[in-house]
Amino acid sequence: MSKPVLKISNVNKSFGGLQALRDINLEIERGKVHAIIGPNGAGKSTLLNVLVGLLEPDSGSVTFNGGINVIGKSPHEINQMGLARVFQTPEIFPDLSLLENVMIPAFSKRDGAFHFQLFRSLASETKITQEAKEVLASVGMEAKADETAGSLSRGDKRRLELAMCLIQHPDLLLLDEPTAGMARHDTNKTIELLKQIKEGGMTKIIIEHDMHVVFSLADTISVLSQGAIIASGIPDEIRGNPIVQEAYLGGVEL
Amino acid sequence: MMKRLMNIFKKQSDLTTILLFAAGVLTMPIWLDPIGANYPDLLQKFVIFGIFAVGYNILFGLTGYLSFGHAVFLGVGSYTAVWSFKLFTMNVLPAMLFATLISGLIAAAIGFVSMRRSGIYFSILTLAFAQMFYNLAYSVLIPITNGETGLQLRMHDIRIIDNYFSDPVPGLPSTEFFGMSMNGYSGFYFCAVVLILAFYVAMKIFRSPFGLKLKAIKSNQHRMRYIGSDTRPYLITAFIISGMFAGLAGALLAVTDPLAGAERMQWTASGEVILMTILGGVGTLFGPLIGVGVIKYLENIFSAINDAVLHNFFSFMPLWAENLLVAITAPFVGEGWHLTLGILFMVIIIFLPGGLMEGFQKIKTRYLTKSMKDSESTTKQE
Numbered sequence: 001m002s003k004p005v006l007k008i009s010n011v012n013k014s015f016g017g018l019q020a021l022r023d024i025n026l027e028i029e030r031g032k033v034h035a036i037i038g039p040n041g042a043g044k045s046t047l048l049n050v051l052v053g054l055l056e057p058d059s060g061s062v063t064f065n066g067g068i069n070v071i072g073k074s075p076h077e078i079n080q081m082g083l084a085r086v087f088q089t090p091e092i093f094p095d096l097s098l099l100e101n102v103m104i105p106a107f108s109k110r111d112g113a114f115h116f117q118l119f120r121s122l123a124s125e126t127k128i129t130q131e132a133k134e135v136l137a138s139v140g141m142e143a144k145a146d147e148t149a150g151s152l153s154r155g156d157k158r159r160l161e162l163a164m165c166l167i168q169h170p171d172l173l174l175l176d177e178p179t180a181g182m183a184r185h186d187t188n189k190t191i192e193l194l195k196q197i198k199e200g201g202m203t204k205i206i207i208e209h210d211m212h213v214v215f216s217l218a219d220t221i222s223v224l225s226q227g228a229i230i231a232s233g234i235p236d237e238i239r240g241n242p243i244v245q246e247a248y249l250g251g252v253e254l
Numbered sequence: 255m256m257k258r259l260m261n262i263f264k265k266q267s268d269l270t271t272i273l274l275f276a277a278g279v280l281t282m283p284i285w286l287d288p289i290g291a292n293y294p295d296l297l298q299k300f301v302i303f304g305i306f307a308v309g310y311n312i313l314f315g316l317t318g319y320l321s322f323g324h325a326v327f328l329g330v331g332s333y334t335a336v337w338s339f340k341l342f343t344m345n346v347l348p349a350m351l352f353a354t355l356i357s358g359l360i361a362a363a364i365g366f367v368s369m370r371r372s373g374i375y376f377s378i379l380t381l382a383f384a385q386m387f388y389n390l391a392y393s394v395l396i397p398i399t400n401g402e403t404g405l406q407l408r409m410h411d412i413r414i415i416d417n418y419f420s421d422p423v424p425g426l427p428s429t430e431f432f433g434m435s436m437n438g439y440s441g442f443y444f445c446a447v448v449l450i451l452a453f454y455v456a457m458k459i460f461r462s463p464f465g466l467k468l469k470a471i472k473s474n475q476h477r478m479r480y481i482g483s484d485t486r487p488y489l490i491t492a493f494i495i496s497g498m499f500a501g502l503a504g505a506l507l508a509v510t511d512p513l514a515g516a517e518r519m520q521w522t523a524s525g526e527v528i529l530m531t532i533l534g535g536v537g538t539l540f541g542p543l544i545g546v547g548v549i550k551y552l553e554n555i556f557s558a559i560n561d562a563v564l565h566n567f568f569s570f571m572p573l574w575a576e577n578l579l580v581a582i583t584a585p586f587v588g589e590g591w592h593l594t595l596g597i598l599f600m601v602i603i604i605f606l607p608g609g610l611m612e613g614f615q616k617i618k619t620r621y622l623t624k625s626m627k628d629s630e631s632t633t634k635q636e
């Protein structure tokens with residue numbers, strides 16, 4: 001087995017009396033898609049929040065890319081390490097054009113956390129402009145490149161946010177319900193897109209309620225319930241696991 | 255023909271923008287003449303406050319951080335410049351350099367602390383700093399500021415450099431730029447050139463990846479962090495740059511009139527630049543300059559209009575109508591110019607939140623679509 005991209009060990013987090021994460025242990029292998037499923041309020045987003053530096057866990061460790069410690073680092077430092085996230089509610093730059101939305105993460109990646117160069121002309125940034133156009137095209141939004149991002153539909157915002165992460169070519173991409181709030185047609189488009197990226201070999205953690213999406217994309221699945229991982233394995237194991245059936249999949253036709 | 259002209263305004267290259275701008279600024283004495291604003295004192299104010307506003311817009315317009323304390327840098331710039339005149343030379347170049355540098359340093363300190371907070375708390379912090387400086391100028395800092403009298407030139411100032419090269423002449427010396435006087439029109443043209451340079455710097459920042467990142471911070475700072483940018487140093491840099499612009503403007507105020515007083519640092523002066531920016535159009539390149547024009551015009555021209563002028567203006571009417579119109583308009587001019595400004599400001603905020611620039615934009619698009627339709631219909635007829 002190759003070295004994991006991400007290693008989560010004994011992570012705990014509680015909010016007042018509520019234990020949102022209980023002793024989480026997880027290893028994500030390079031090039032794999034790992035799905036995290038679980039009912040509402042199970043702690044899925046909380047786990048991602050710990051990974052990107054939004055929350056600090058009460059205890060436990062998270063290491064990235066062969067042992068680099070993540071806990072205690074600022075969000076921008078973690079992103080610079082090669083970890084990008086699509087949020088559950090779209091986080092884009094609503095006042096800027098789609099093209100600019102996608103160019104900015106590319107600048108961040110190239111320039112680092114802070115870069116002081118006042119007089120470089122945007123017009124001369126042909127390489128990144130071109131790249132941004134290609135990434136927009138890959139999510140099917142090149143026609144809207146000059147539109148203001150704030151006016152997009154919710155599904156389009158999500159796709160835009162995905163493009164913003166993709167242009168960074170992260171070592172690990174975190175997707176928090178990438179198809180939530182999308183019409184069926186858009187969901188299918190997004191799944192196709194995610195499948196394509198999967199072939200590209202990008203490591204991903206995906207949180208998803210739609211079992212159709214999960215089983216068609218994931219290499220491995222973990223089930224989270226009340227802050228604890230109650231099962232982890234390849235899709236077939238999860239499908240057949242009676243505890244999982246009871247805790248979460250109960251009513252769902254598989 | 256009209257279309258070509260419109261295209262020029264649509265997407266200008268850096269060079270055309272700056273050339274058009276320079277032409278506009280340098281010809282101010284011509285096109286401001288018909289509205290009675292062509293006198294050196296006012297022209298100088300237009301361009302100096304133009305620099306202040308253009309710099310302020312780099313902070314407020316690009317990052318959205320609303321500073322209530324930028325007049326501090328105006329004051330610091332003026333004091334520094336006058337000290338440079340007193341200690342070294344009446345040449346304005348060192349004065350401007352020192353002023354820009356020292357206000358940059360003070361901006362770094364204030365920015366470093368204030369940028370720990372955002373939104374209203376940031377504004378309050380900058381306001382607190384400004385009031386602190388304002389009060390210190392009348393107390394602890396009197397050796398530097400000369401308190402209420404203000405800092406002035408004196409006969410026995412050392413002026414090391416000037417006195418080394420030439421014998422002191424009797425009377426107070428006046429500011430100069432390698433022999434060019436800073437009075438009257440030559441003072442205006444000097445400041446105008448500085449404004450053009452300052453505008454060029456601002457334009458380059460607006461149209462750089464750096465400027466785009468500042469806009470991104472304004473739009474969604476959270477996203478900016480999670481996409482790998484450390485937003486704090488960007489914000490502090492923007493704060494320092496706008497502080498330096500303000501310091502430069504303050505120096506020019508002293509260049510055209512070598513006197514510095516603390517009233518320049520009062521919070522109302524900070525408020526004025528906010529008003530100018532919003533009135534003209536936050537975050538647009540030209541908006542703040544238009545705001546400066548409107549406010550300084552009202553302040554200087556409108557405030558000078560009195561009943562006699564009004565009677566003269568309406569004298570073509572029958573006497574009763576003349577009296578009526580004078581009675582109606584009198585509260586809005588002279589001392590009442592603030593009323594006009596207030597109403598104008600409210601109307602703009604309510605109907606054109608993007609400022610006067612948004613108004614121009616609306617007119618332009620309306621005109622453009624109309625002319626496009628016209629040309630379409632003519633081609634159809636053909």
Ligand SMILES: Nc1ncnc2c1ncn2[C@@H]1O[C@H](COP(=O)(O)OP(=O)(O)OP(=O)(O)O)[C@@H](O)[C@H]1O
Pocket residue numbers: 015018020038039040041042043044045046047088
């Ligand atoms: N910052 C916070 N402060 C307090 N409680 C929180 C915070 N974030 C999450 N919680 C609580 O922790 C629990 C887990 O929330 P989380 O958002 O991780 O759930 P989730 O699995 O992502 O659910 P969903 O499917 O609805 O997105 C919930 O009960 C939530 O109310």
Ligand SMILES: [Mg+2]
Pocket residue numbers: 044045046088176
């Ligand atoms: Mg969630």
